[in-house]
Amino acid sequence: MxxxxxxxxxxxxxxxxxxxxxxxxxxxxxxxxxxxxxxxxxxxxxxxxxxxxxxxxxxxxxxxxxxxxxxxxxxxxxxxxxxxxxxxxxxxxxxxxxxxxxxxxxxxxxxxxxxxxxxxxxxxxxxxxxxxxxxxxxxxxxxxxxxxxxxxxxxxxxxxxxxxxxxxNERTNAKLERANQLLEQRVAERTRTLEVTLSELTTMQEKLIESEKMASLGNLVAGIAHEVNTPIGIAVTANSSAKDKLNTLNKLIESNTLTKTALLEGMNHLNECFKISFANLERAAKLISDFKQTAVDQSSLNLLETNIKDYLENIIHSLMPLTRSHNIEVDIQCNDDLKLITVPGALSQIFLNLVNNSCVHGFVGRDQNKITISVTVDKQSDTYSICYLDNGHGMSEDVMHKVFEPFFTTKRGNGGSGLGMSIVYNLATQALQGEVSIDSKPNNGVTVTFKLPQKLA
Incomplete structure (x- = not known):
């Protein structure tokens, strides 16, 4: 040329x-x-x-x-x-x-x-x-x-x-900028609404669990119609998915690779997430508003030096009407002079829940029921263990893996709230600063083991 x-x-x-x-x-x-x-x-x-x-x-x-x-x-x-x-x-x-x-x-x-x-x-x-x-x-x-x-x-x-x-490219960028501004505004507005609703539901849930910790399970729950955790979990997941999709769209915009198809798909995805979130949050809010409870026994969570055997015997004595009605023999195996600095109120709530759980789930339709509570001290690690054992029906592996989850119960509609074992776990790991584990098989009872420090700070 x-x-x-x-x-x-x-x-x-x-x-x-x-x-x-x-x-x-x-x-x-x-x-x-x-x-x-x-x-x-x-x-x-x-x-x-x-x-x-x-x-x-x-x-x-x-x-x-x-x-x-x-x-x-x-x-x-x-x-x-x-x-x-x-x-x-x-x-x-x-x-x-x-x-x-x-x-x-x-x-x-x-x-x-x-x-x-x-x-x-x-x-x-x-x-x-x-x-x-x-x-x-x-x-x-x-x-x-x-x-x-x-x-x-x-x-x-x-x-x-x-x-x-x-x-x-210039036209597309201008359209995308306008669409992104509108999208961000809509997402921000709906996210604020979701966050307010979730905050209210979280506060209500915390109050509900706190009330449960302070009451005997036998009189705490008048009834729960449906599980609350499921709709909240779905709403949280949908909200998280919406945020992820928005981040993906922003990255595509920044890299100038966003297509009309991707934008439409993203907007459809966000709209679907918001529909799911609002539907489930409304359902959860209705369930919580209908949840009725009666607190009958306030327990202190103060830190005290406690004779463990005496305290466990007092707990079991207070539950005599319950154990007698289910023909339960309770055996406490503990050193008579074992004194520990702990939170006796937490221990009281834990064993109230465990005994009641055995009566509601483990001993139904059974005779010669027995509960064994054994306490052992490990001086080398400065810890002690409490083992709670019943000889009831036991539970399947699937149920055992879910038993500490909030609101999980196999007695939905029959007075079970699904909060009892969740509160046991929270008290053991937070108030008592220890660990808890569970072992069970069908028709072979339940063993709940707590490993706790001898002195709490």
Missing amino acids: RQQLVQLLYGVSISSDLDSGNVELAERLILNAVLDGLEIGRAGIWLLNAENTAIECRLLLDRENNQEIQTLVLPRDAYPAYFKALDTQRTITAEDAHTDPATFEFSESYLKPLNIGAMLDAPIRYKGKMIGIFCCEHIGGARHWSEDECSFIGALADLYGRALSAQE
Whole structure:
């Protein structure tokens, strides 16, 4: 390619107008390069319409008459030979436009009135599809189009495709920015609503558990209709999923890779998450408002030096009506003089819950029921262990794994709240600063083991 054409191409390729997103500036830049490089009087950009039934003039610069034209339309059915050439040929090099098979149809109506003798048309391709042409019109007689000139006009057509990409990116970014602002506003509003609701539900749940810790299970729960933890968990999961999806959309926006499909999918996902969250939070709020309770036994959680055996015997004595009604023998195995600095109120609540749990679940329909409570001291680790063992029905492995979960119960609808064993776990690990484990098999009783420090800070 001759040096003049190379320099013109280079000037166009580095111009900021090409990537500004303003395609009108890029069109003028390229068409002026066409006029200068080919030394012709007229050059235009023509784009196919959406139906592919006509080609419309986007911009035509006429230096011969110092004009700009933007209103011409060439219908396909009026110029079938020309459109066939457009569909099948890479370029149209009509050295004599009046006789060339591709352009002769324009002779009387277009070429002669404007004194056009030769035409060079190069296709404009965008995203793999031909969307229009660069039309170069030589004023005067016939003209030979060199290979350099054909390559030059083809390269400019490719650069026009770059300008179209910049324009599309600019429009897409503007739309995405508006959509993102709206989306962030909607998500923020709904998230605030969810957070307020979740905070209220969490506060209500904490109060509920605190009340349960201070009461005997036999009189605490008047009834619970449904499990509260499940709808709260679903709402939290849906809210987390919405936040993750929003983060994903923001990352796609920042990397300029967000597509319309991804945006629509993300918005649909967020809307679905909000529907799920609101439905489940409303359900949970209704359940908690209907939850009735009666506190009958307040226990202190003060730190005291306690004779463990005496205290355990006092607890079991207070439960004599319950153990007697279920024909339960209770055996306490502990050193008579074992004194520890602990929270006796927590121990009281733990064993009230354990004994009641055995009566409600383990000893139903059974005789010769027995509970063994053994206390051993490990001086080396400065800890002691309490082992609670009953010879009741036991539990399956699945139930055993869930027994410490809040609101899990196998007696839903029969007075079971599902809070008893959860409170046992919380008291053992928090108030008593220890560990708790459980072991059980069907028809082989339940063993609950506590490993606790001898002195609490």
